[in-house]
Amino acid sequence: MDTTIRITDELVLKNPVMSASGTFAYGEEFSEVIDLSLLGGIVTKGLSLEPSKGNPVPRIVETPCGMINSIGLENIGIEAFLKSKLPLLGQWKTPVVVNFYGTNEDDYEILASMLDSKKDVAALEMNVSCPNIKKGGIHFGKDPDYLYSLVSKVRQATNKTLLVKLSPLASDIAEVAISVQEAGADGITCVNTIPAMAIDENTWMPVLANITGGLSGPAIKPVALYMVWEVSKHVHIPIIAAGGAASYRDVIQFMLAGASAVEIGSYALRDPFCFTTIIEGLDKYMQENALDRLEDIVGKLKT
Amino acid sequence: MKDLECQIVSNQMVCEDTYLLQACCDFESWKPGQFVMVRINDSFEPFLRRPLGILAYHESKLELLYKVVGDGTRCLSLKKPGEIIAVLGPLGNGFRIPAGDEQVTYVAGGAGLPPILALAEHIKKGTLIIGARTRSNMPLLTRIQSITGVETLIVTDDGSIGPKALAADILEEVIQDSHLPGIVYACGPPAMLKKTALISQAKGLACQVSLEERMACGFGVCTGCIVATKSGNQRVCREGPVFEAAQIRWS
Ligand SMILES: Cc1cc2nc3c(=O)[nH]c(=O)nc-3n(C[C@H](O)[C@H](O)[C@H](O)COP(=O)(O)O)c2cc1C
Ligand code: FES
Numbered sequence: 001m002d003t004t005i006r007i008t009d010e011l012v013l014k015n016p017v018m019s020a021s022g023t024f025a026y027g028e029e030f031s032e033v034i035d036l037s038l039l040g041g042i043v044t045k046g047l048s049l050e051p052s053k054g055n056p057v058p059r060i061v062e063t064p065c066g067m068i069n070s071i072g073l074e075n076i077g078i079e080a081f082l083k084s085k086l087p088l089l090g091q092w093k094t095p096v097v098v099n100f101y102g103t104n105e106d107d108y109e110i111l112a113s114m115l116d117s118k119k120d121v122a123a124l125e126m127n128v129s130c131p132n133i134k135k136g137g138i139h140f141g142k143d144p145d146y147l148y149s150l151v152s153k154v155r156q157a158t159n160k161t162l163l164v165k166l167s168p169l170a171s172d173i174a175e176v177a178i179s180v181q182e183a184g185a186d187g188i189t190c191v192n193t194i195p196a197m198a199i200d201e202n203t204w205m206p207v208l209a210n211i212t213g214g215l216s217g218p219a220i221k222p223v224a225l226y227m228v229w230e231v232s233k234h235v236h237i238p239i240i241a242a243g244g245a246a247s248y249r250d251v252i253q254f255m256l257a258g259a260s261a262v263e264i265g266s267y268a269l270r271d272p273f274c275f276t277t278i279i280e281g282l283d284k285y286m287q288e289n290a291l292d293r294l295e296d297i298v299g300k301l302k303t
Numbered sequence: 304m305k306d307l308e309c310q311i312v313s314n315q316m317v318c319e320d321t322y323l324l325q326a327c328c329d330f331e332s333w334k335p336g337q338f339v340m341v342r343i344n345d346s347f348e349p350f351l352r353r354p355l356g357i358l359a360y361h362e363s364k365l366e367l368l369y370k371v372v373g374d375g376t377r378c379l380s381l382k383k384p385g386e387i388i389a390v391l392g393p394l395g396n397g398f399r400i401p402a403g404d405e406q407v408t409y410v411a412g413g414a415g416l417p418p419i420l421a422l423a424e425h426i427k428k429g430t431l432i433i434g435a436r437t438r439s440n441m442p443l444l445t446r447i448q449s450i451t452g453v454e455t456l457i458v459t460d461d462g463s464i465g466p467k468a469l470a471a472d473i474l475e476e477v478i479q480d481s482h483l484p485g486i487v488y489a490c491g492p493p494a495m496l497k498k499t500a501l502i503s504q505a506k507g508l509a510c511q512v513s514l515e516e517r518m519a520c521g522f523g524v525c526t527g528c529i530v531a532t533k534s535g536n537q538r539v540c541r542e543g544p545v546f547e548a549a550q551i552r553w554s
Contacts, residue, residue, distance in 0.1 A: 025524040029541070033304060033522070045526075053536055060517045060527035062375070065347040067519060074526045074536065218347050246347075269520040270342065270351055272391070273306055 001286050003294045005040065005260050007238045008186050011095055011123045011161040013040035013261055016251060016294065017278050020242050020265030021046050021099035021125065021165075022071065026085035027092075033272045036092040038279060040261055043097045044081070044089070046127050049107050051077035056209040061198045066217025066244070067266055068196045070210035073101060073127075078114055090120030097163065101127040105150055112157040124160050126151070126185075129167030129192035141167040141192075144179040151183035163240060165189035166227075168220075173227050174234040187238040189263070190227050194220055217266040218244040225257050232258025232299055246274065248281025258299040304522060306391045309365065314382050317442040320371045322380050323358075328365035328390060333357060334397030335422035336513055336545045339367070340521035341379065342389035349375040354518045354540070356417035356490070357393060359424065365390065368417045368442060394521050395544045398422050398488055398511055405484045405509075408432070408477055409453075410499050412470050412491030418513045418544075419490050420447065427452040430477050434470030434495065438463035471498035478506050486511065489548075500548035510548035514539050 003015040018041035024030055025045055036042060054074025061068045076085070078100070089096045098121050102108040108126065115121050128141035128150065141147060151164055162184070168191040170176040177188055193214025198207040206212075224243025232239055241259035245251060246267040254262045268274055286294060309326035317323045340352035353375050359366040371380050382388065398418070401407060407429030411419035416433065420443070423431050431453050435441040441457065441464060448455050457465040458473055466473070470491070478485065485506075489499040490513035503510035516528040516539040523541035530539050531552040537543065 023520070023525055025526075029523045054526065054529070057527075057529060058517050059529070060351075060519045060525070062349060062351045065350055067351060069519070069525070069527060071526055074529070217350055266350075266519075269525055271306075272520070272522065272524075 001283065002292060003282060003286070005295055007123070007240070007260055008161040011041070011097070011186075013095065015040040015279055015282065016255065016259075016261040017275055017282070018097070018240065018261055018263045019043050019268065019275075020263035021127065022069075023265040023268050026081065027089050028085070030272065031088075031092075034275055036094055039094045039275055041095045041097055041122070042089060042092070043125060043263060044085075044099050045075050046073050046099045046101050047075050047078050047081050047111070048073065048101055048103070049078055049111060051075065051080065058208055059210070059213075061207045061213070063196070063198065063215065063217075063219060066215055066219030068198055068208065068213040068215050069193070070208045070213035072210060078111060082114070082118065086118065086120050095122035096120055097123045097125050099125040099127055099165070105153060108150060108154050109157045112154045112162075116158040116160055121160060123163060123186075124158060125163040125165055125189055126154060127165050127192070129165055129169075141176070142170050144175045147176060148179040148183045151180050151185055155184035161186045163187040163189050165192055165242075166231075167192050168194050168223055168227055168243075174230050177231040177235050181235045181237050185237060187240060188231060188235065189240045189242055190231050190259070191224050191243050194223065216244070218246055220244045221250060225253060228254055228259050229257040229301070248278045248285055251278060251282060252285060252297070255294070255297050256299070256301045258301070260295070260298050304391060304394060306389055308387050309390045311382055311384050311386050311388060312364065313384055314380070316380070317368070319439045321442045322369055322371070323443070324367045324369065324379070324382075326365050326367075326388060326390070327363055328360070329363055330360055330365070330393055333360050333393040335425045336397035336418045337393040337395050338418070338521070338544060339365070339390045339392030339394060340518070341367070342391070343375055343378045343382070349378060351375075351519055352391065352521060353379065354521050356513070357421055358417040359421055370414050391521065395540060396542065398513070398545050400426065401486055403484075405486050406482060408474065408485065408487045410434075410470050410474055410487065410489040410491065410495065412495045414515065415490030415492070415513065416442070419488060420450075422488055423450050423453045429453055431455045432470045432473050432477060433457045434459070434491070435464070436460050469495070471495055471502060474499060475502050478502070478508060483507060484509070489513070496548070497553045500551065500553065504549065511545050512548045512551065513544045514546060515544070
């Protein structure tokens with residue numbers, strides 16, 4: 001049985017199960033809990049040029065079958081990451097995907113060129129879709145023409161595998177995906193959180209200090225499935241799914257819809273051991289369905 | 304940190320809205336001030352675990368004391384003996400246990416009772432000040448009043464038990480003639496913690512506070528639970544929940 005997934009020649013996963021950005025920090029805490037070598041890929045918290053303090057608390061609120069967060073991309077900054085976190089991450093036999101974001105175009109370019117020379121970095125995941133920061137973030141991700149020029153610039157700055165993470169808010173996600181592909185991206189991550197909010201009817205106040213945040217977890221899985229399906233019909237570069245995956249069954253569903261791999265985000269906050277159970281579940285599914293190569297099912301939805 | 308499937312032994316209302324849950328559990332070690340993340344159901348409702356301070360752990364039995372404040376805790380309160388909950392923990396740092404003959408004072412208010420009771424039952428000395436809204440709001444009264452070596456002072460907003468006062472005001476009287484070195488431990492509403500910190504500082508006493516914040520993971524990966532400290536943002540679930548009060552940037 002072969003669970004290998006080839007995203008590019010540089011990004012080959014031993015199985016399609018990855019962590020998602022922002023729910024795995026820089027891997028240290030999880031390394032105390034699970035064997036990181038089992039994972040298909042590790043995606044880091046979103047990094048910026050300078051350290052970022054993020055938004056005030058409350059930053060988290062639960063919703064039916066999910067949660068809203070307004071972390072605001074708090075991170076230690078690229079320098080500290082390269083110095084103190086990347087060497088630890090590089091020890092595991094698992095490709096490291098560094099998620100990054102800028103508050104302007106130059107930031108994106110500088111970050112990409114800084115990461116380009118690092119041997120422990122297998123791929124870059126460019127976040128153009130965070131709903132939680134005022135500058136940059138989601139605004140970069142909505143307009144296909146703007147995104148084309150931004151991704152082209154980053155493409156010039158790095159030879160590493162370049163993934164672009166899309167927002168479910170794009171008015172036409174297929175159009176956005178096509179421009180990302182034309183600009184030279186090697187893959188598309190689909191999707192980031194969905195802008196959302198929660199209100200306390202007793203105090204008449206928003207629950208999150210930032211007022212709004214991003215919805216994630218099983219609540220958004222049907223939307224993410226649809227987006228993966230929609231994008232897969234229009235691009236030929238690999239798609240990595242994110243959005244509510246919580247079981248091996250979800251992983252199979254995303255793969256049938258067209259995803260080569262699947263990031264597990266919010267569910268891992270609730271169940272940090274889920275990566276192991278999901279990977280085991282995939283093996284069992286392959287046995288039961290007499291599948292030799294897991295990659296063969298990508299995009300095989302019968303319609 | 305382990306995720307343990309724990310069978311509920313009992314889960315009973317001990318006063319208005321507050322429940323005492325006992326479950327079979329196997330911790331290798333734990334410290335007063337640590338907490339657990341409880342997964343209430345296998346289904347996605349509620350989706351996140353609930354952070355609950357450890358009230359006690361002995362002979363493979365975990366005790367949690369919780370107030371029903373929302374859908375998650377309501378769900379938990381409906382669990383029957385024999386049912387299973389998943390318990391991730393013990394998590395966080397726990398209190399610093401005094402090494403010598405420091406004079407010990409504890410201040411607890413509202414939902415801040417469990418970690419402070421755990422600590423007092425462990426240290427077995429000092430003065431315990433508890434602030435409650437009213438008598439019907441005050442759980443485990445007999446147990447609290449009989450903690451070995453600990454003198455208990457209960458105050459309420461309406462005078463239904465003890466004086467009508469705030470816990471932090473009583474603290475001022477209690478530590479008035481205290482000798483140094485001494486330490487004050489506190490857990491409860493932010494206003495109470497801030498006041499406790501200021502009073503202790505003015506007296507030259509060490510002060511540790513256990514903070515509460517909304518949590519998603521409870522083990523440090525989401526940064527949902529940060530507090531502003533003098534050395535920057537720290538995670539309540541990982542660097543805390545117990546902090547030196549002098550380190551906190553009170554808002
Ligand atoms: C607490 C939290 C923090 C996140 N931080 C980031 C981030 O830094 N960068 C990013 O691209 N996405 C971030 N995300 C989005 C996730 O990576 C993922 O795309 C989204 O949550 C949907 O997947 P899920 O439903 O499995 O969580 C974050 C999500 C959560 C819940
Ligand atoms: S709750 Fe996730 S970091 Fe503390």
